[in-house]
């Protein structure tokens with residue numbers, strides 16, 4: 001069975017991270033269940049400066065000339081009848097990327113008002129990996145407390161904060177670094193990852 005992964009895109013800055021993770025997942029034997037919130041869609045158009053009219057154009061662009069192995073299933077964020085809304089539909093993991101503080105608060109309180117929130121809630125209750133890639137800074141006490149609550153319930157909070165020890169030369173390098181670490185936590189093997197091998201300076 002292909003690895004079944006739910007990808008939620010919410011209305012935080014950092015859409016480029018989602019773009020990169022999806023581009024990589026497309027080249028692997030995966031089944032991607034993609035859900036984009038209304039604000040996620042608006043910020044996607046704003047940050048990656050495209051005027052997609054619908055998801056088909058977006059996916060076509062993400063596929064580009066890549067050797068695509070993945071199946072992509074797109075769900076409407078209002079459709080709580082979608083398979084990923086139920087724990088009886090087996091999935092491997094879910095990533096919310098980027099994850100807004102609003103969606104984080106929904107995860108922390110179990111308030112599931114749309115499909116991304118419901119799928120995240122289900123992923124937690126089924127004890128499957130849930131990665132929340134936050135971007136907000138600075139963090140209020142409310143954000144921090146919500147992060148603790150979500151982490152205690154089993155979520156992995158992964159702020160999009162790239163490292164600099166591999167000497168990134170471009171924005172792409174920074175994004176690749178974050179994407180690689182996210183894939184690690186989704187238990188997705190992706191061999192083209194630059195890993196720290198140590199040095200003698202320490």
Ligand SMILES: Cc1cc2nc3c(=O)[nH]c(=O)nc-3n(C[C@H](O)[C@H](O)[C@H](O)COP(=O)(O)O)c2cc1C
Pocket residue numbers: 009010011012013014037038039040043046099100101102103135136
């Ligand atoms: C340009 C722009 C950037 C935003 N960036 C963030 C952000 O980085 N983090 C965040 O929590 N909210 C951010 N917001 C606010 C969210 O979009 C807003 O709270 C929204 O209700 C989130 O809804 P969603 O989680 O359903 O997508 C941003 C809004 C705009 C217009």
